[in-house]
Amino acid sequence: MTESRPPASASHLNRARASLRQTVVSYSQHLRSAKKRMPNPRLEAELEAELAQLTTTLAKIDGNVVRLAVFGLVSRGKSAVINALLGEDLLETGPINGITQKPRVIEWQPGGKLVESGTIVTTNVATAQIELIDTPGLDEIDGKDRAEMARDVAARSDLILFVVSGDLTRTEFKALCELRSAQKPLILVFNKIDLYPDRQRNEIYESLASLESFIGEGNALRQMLSKDEIVLIAANPSPIKVRIERPDGTVSFEWEKLPPQIDELKAKILTILNQEGRSLLALNALTQARSAEERMVENIVTARSAEADALIWKFVRLKSIAVAANPIPGLDWIGGTITDLLMIRALAELYGFPLTRYEAGRLLTAIVGSSLGMLVGEVASSIVLSAGKAVSALSSDNPGLGAYAGVAAVQAGVAGYGAYAVGRAAQVYLERGCTWGDQGANTVIQEVLNQIEPNTILWRIRSELF
Ligand SMILES: Nc1nc2c(ncn2[C@@H]2O[C@H](COP(=O)(O)OP(=O)(O)OP(=O)(O)O)[C@@H](O)[C@H]2O)c(=O)[nH]1
Ligand SMILES: [Mg+2]
Numbered sequence: 217m218t219e220s221r222p223p224a225s226a227s228h229l230n231r232a233r234a235s236l237r238q239t240v241v242s243y244s245q246h247l248r249s250a251k252k253r254m255p256n257p258r259l260e261a262e263l264e265a266e267l268a269q270l271t272t273t274l275a276k277i278d279g280n281v282v283r284l285a286v287f288g289l290v291s292r293g294k295s296a297v298i299n300a301l302l303g304e305d306l307l308e309t310g311p312i313n314g315i316t317q318k319p320r321v322i323e324w325q326p327g328g329k330l331v332e333s334g335t336i337v338t339t340n341v342a343t344a345q346i347e348l349i350d351t352p353g354l355d356e357i358d359g360k361d362r363a364e365m366a367r368d369v370a371a372r373s374d375l376i377l378f379v380v381s382g383d384l385t386r387t388e389f390k391a392l393c394e395l396r397s398a399q400k401p402l403i404l405v406f407n408k409i410d411l412y413p414d415r416q417r418n419e420i421y422e423s424l425a426s427l428e429s430f431i432g433e434g435n436a437l438r439q440m441l442s443k444d445e446i447v448l449i450a451a452n453p454s455p456i457k458v459r460i461e462r463p464d465g466t467v468s469f470e471w472e473k474l475p476p477q478i479d480e481l482k483a484k485i486l487t488i489l490n491q492e493g494r495s496l497l498a499l500n501a502l503t504q505a506r507s508a509e510e511r512m513v514e515n516i517v518t519a520r521s522a523e524a525d526a527l528i529w530k531f532v533r534l535k536s537i538a539v540a541a542n543p544i545p546g547l548d549w550i551g552g553t554i555t556d557l558l559m560i561r562a563l564a565e566l567y568g569f570p571l572t573r574y575e576a577g578r579l580l581t582a583i584v585g586s587s588l589g590m591l592v593g594e595v596a597s598s599i600v601l602s603a604g605k606a607v608s609a610l611s612s613d614n615p616g617l618g619a620y621a622g623v624a625a626v627q628a629g630v631a632g633y634g635a636y637a638v639g640r641a642a643q644v645y646l647e648r649g650c651t652w653g654d655q656g657a658n659t660v661i662q663e664v665l666n667q668i669e670p671n672t673i674l675w676r677i678r679s680e681l682f
Contacts, residue, residue, distance in 0.1 A: 228664045229277060232498035235660045236274045236505050243267055243512055246568045253568075259519040266508045273501050281345045282493050283321075284485065285369050287395060288379035289388055290314055290353025293407040296451035297379055298322060298348050300476035301485075307350055309452065314356045319369050322348045326486060346489070349373060354391045363394070370398035371504065374496040375488065375673075377481075381408040383420050384427075396441075399503070401488070401496065401673040404446045405481060410453035410474070421448065442676055447484050450477040492672050498664055499674070506657035520566055527566060528639035531559035535635040540628035552631045559635060560642045567646050 247263050250256065276283075286294045290313040299305045302324060308315055324346045351369055354362055370376060378392055396402060406424060409417050425443045455471040462468075488496075535555040542548035668674045 226494060228498035228667070229280075229494045231660045231663065232501045232505075233274070233277050235657055236270060236277065236501055239505050239509060239657070240267060240270050240274060243270075243509075246516075250568050254520075254523075254566075256519050259515055262515045263512055266512050270505060270508050273504050277497060277501050279345060280494075280497070281347055282375070282489060282497055283347045283349060283373045284324075284375045284377060285319075285349040285351060285373035286377045286379060287351055287354060287366065287370075287391070288405075289355045289385070289391070292353070292379040292381045293451045294353075294379050295350050296476075297377065297405060297407060297449070297478075297481070298350050300449070300451040300478040301326075301348065301482060303327075314353060316350055316352045317356075318352065319365065320350045322350065324348050326482065355387055366391070366394065367398065370395055370400060371507075373400060374493075374500045375485070376400050376402040377405050377485075378402055379405045379407050380424070381406070381411075383423050399677060400500070401492075401677060402441060402445065403481070403484060403488075404441055406446060406448045407451050409448045409477070410450040417448070421446065445673065447481045449481050450474075452476060488673055491669070492674050495664060495668065495674055499661065502657045502661045502664070506661065509657060516567055523566055524563060524643055527562055528559065528636060528643070531555055531562070531639060532632045532635045535559075536628035536632040539631035540624035552634065556635060556638045559639055563639065563642050564646055 243263060244267060247260060247267070250263075251260060286297055288294045291311065293309070295307040295309045295316050299307050299309065302322065306322060307320070326346070349369055351365070354366060356362075376395055376398070378395060380388055384392070392402075392404075404424060404427075406421065412420065424446050427441055428443050453474040453476065455473045457469050458472045460468050460470055535552050538551045538555055539548045542551055665674075665678045668678055
């Protein structure tokens, strides 16, 4: 038995698990404190739904469950493919379009001995459990529902099987493009090969293989697929008519059922799962966590934007007054900087983003770094202006007070502008807070991708995942 399992794959799962746990813990804390401090039932419901989804994903990693979704147009043999993999007719199949109406999840425990290109493939996969998802024909349900169903099922799957039973139709090509944009590894299954004579079968295969050189548009869609990812099968071959000659000389004809030709697909799936099952699982969980985090942050930002604006303006006024009213050069600037820091902390608290100390440090440095020009300007003008302000304050005559007021007003304007800029920068950084830290989904995705072995299905699509 051969079993090639990159050692990195186990650590990928551990990293993904840790990253997801951290996300769930952080946002649960956020939810609890937001409920106490600033109740907002709509935001709370949205966050609760996302957290429930993330907890399910976490359970999937903990249980080592890989999901394979089977897509295709009506009557291409999607349900028959699952039955053939299972080795029993569990799902209803039939010649009428639209037999399967809803997605259905079935557990698969592959057994038996499989041979692929002369190598025995172990059926004892690295992931503990495999779930197969049967779906309705992509042309069966209404446009919007179809797109939603396909997106939803594809997002929750680790590997996609796209079943065709001949050359690609225009609808199939469109559906394939849509599924590829889910950035999941995909196997193109050419089913019902028993219906074609050898020459025609080869022609169809060559036509499907020409997709290898098709490069889709946009960021999400790179190379459509590779030749290695096309598998030819007959999940439920048509029965053949056999001539029966009895000893008494009578002759009759009977229809004989043929066994499915499915081993190549089984071997392909198991090879992928053995080599990459854990990494697939880790990456899928991480990309799901990344999207969930992005949605949660977006919801929080939208719900809190009015409060954040009010808070920034409050600090703009406070800093202007603090700087203008303070006659001691240097101290006024220090007072202004403290106000900026208080504002950043108040904003972070308002958003309730779970900033670790590391992240908070990065935020402060980043703001100072990116707004260095503005801060230098503010410091320089503040030195000049506060010197002028001090001179005017010391002068005993009335015009001196007038001059103080004039300089202080200009300084208040500069300080206020500075506070506004820092506030806005802090807001932007906080809004992106979800992707920070060494446990953040983005960092872990990058780490996992850096360790992907060449010649794997993940290697080919790695550029799409980041
Ligand atoms: N000749 C032949 N027929 C097949 C093969 N696989 C499936 N079929 C037949 O194709 C028809 C459709 O199969 P299903 O598995 O129901 O197809 P489906 O894609 O699940 O269809 P819907 O659920 O309606 O979308 C059935 O009559 C199957 O017996 C095959 O390999 N060869
Ligand atoms: Mg079906």
